[in-house]
Amino acid sequence: MTLPEEVPCMLMRGGTSKGAYFLAGDLPGDAAARDDLLLRLMGSPDPRQIDGLGGAHPLTSKVAVVRPSDDPDADVEYLFLQVAVGEAEVSGGQNCGNLLAGVGPFAVERGLVPAGGDRTTVRIRMMNTGDLAAATFPTPGGRVEYAGTTALSGVPGTAAPVVVDFPPGSGALLPTGRVRDTVAGTPVTCVDNGMPTVLIAAADLRDTGITGYENPGELEENTALARRLREIRLAAGALMGLGDVSTATVPKLSLLAPPAEGGAVTTRTFIPVRCHTSIGVLGAASVAAGLLIPGNVGERIARLPPPGGRVRIEHPTGHLDVTAAVDVGEDGTTPVPGRTAVVRTARKIFDGTVFARPAAPYRTSAPAPAPAPLEGGTDDSASR
Incomplete structure (x- = not known):
């Protein structure tokens, strides 16, 4: 055995x-x-x-x-x-x-x-x-x-x-070196404050029929949106120095819309294909830092707190508060990450x-075939 x-x-x-x-x-x-x-x-x-x-x-x-x-x-x-x-x-x-x-x-x-x-x-x-x-x-x-x-x-x-x-991490806060890029015909901000993330104004995808306030299931069922997001992710991944991301889990894509519940911004984040029911911690940290950089794609969307205040990121099931800061590098112009903190449980x-399941070839689960009738009688197992 x-x-x-x-x-x-x-x-x-x-x-x-x-x-x-x-x-x-x-x-x-x-x-x-x-x-x-x-x-x-x-x-x-x-x-x-x-x-x-x-x-x-x-x-x-x-x-x-x-x-x-x-x-x-x-x-x-x-x-x-x-x-x-x-x-x-x-x-x-x-x-x-x-x-x-x-x-x-x-x-x-x-x-x-x-x-x-x-x-x-x-x-x-x-x-x-x-x-x-x-x-x-x-x-x-x-x-x-x-x-x-x-x-x-x-x-x-x-x-x-x-x-x-x-x-603060040692990597570039703006992996492309620019606050804004245009990929697949869409303005984006590519940011990495712990998670490579692409910020997209939901209004710039209105041709797919979205507002940025839909629930995750509705967004996942939108095939036009899925095609557009895939184009953006593949192009943005290459620009961010991540290479071919067709089989990778990064970068994440965060759609931005004006806040609905008094926060800084409403988000819908793709991880990378399924829509997150909330938002990841590092994804939220990247969104918060991106919003603090002048000229980002969410600049006219977000309602930021006073300097030093927590950035409240709204998501499908509530919000996540992020303490974030963006400083200026030694050249006096390049934005660099400052301290970031969150409260979790x-x-x-x-x-x-x-x-572990035995090491044998996998088959995905499927409905079991109906049992054969008992010899000499009928199968009444369904009624037991």
Whole structure:
């Protein structure tokens, strides 16, 4: 008898996403073997992910791999992996700021970082990009406290706050070197404040029949919009130095419309094909920074707070507040990222062992064939 592979795992909600958290030492060191195992653990490829941990959506088919860091500027290293739902693909081409919210608590739970009194700060190296972040969260009595009064749009109930601070990254805030570009006949602002993002005024896509206030399902059903966004993403990806992004998960595309609920701007973000039911943390950080650059495509759309105020990014299920700053580089003209911070929450859902589906060819789930009638009688199983 062949026993199933078993791996220690913690399932956590981080921000508005959900994912499986693993210690790097509990997974194969070879990337191909690791990815094959993760596909079988998550239940991909299958649009329902019925035979694994995944929740049949990109936001619930995520993995965080964490290990101690030898870097004097970091306590742990965090590798984010996006496990595709309907395809046998695992991508490390982007960060995830939502799962990032759970990395600090996970590191304390696993003993990688000791609790530091009533509050603990964990310094995190995000291996997808090399950037740093610091997560601060309550640890009264030396244990992670998940209960609290902080509410997040798109998450039921409340939980303890996790303050995630991002020091300025070393990459270009404007990857193309320009505040505005025209791609596929559409004005855009390409920005990267932790997530390569293309800002597009929804009004510039009115020929596809959208306003920017539709719900995600309506936008996903708009085939004219899908074709236009694909053209923009492929062209913008090349301009941003990302190469051929036809099979990549970046850049993200954020449609901008005037705020509807008193925030700075209304967004609809594509990740990259499905429309996000909210907005990613790093995507929101990039939108906020982009809006602060004079001349951006959202300049006449956004209603920005006074300098130093939080930029409230509206999304389909509420809003996300971002503390963001844009400074000027040594040449006196080039915009460079300043401090960025957000408040998230996280919750431990289970901690235990997950068992992998056997390593065999996958078939996507399909309705089972009707059972054959019982010999000598009729099949009444449907009525039982």
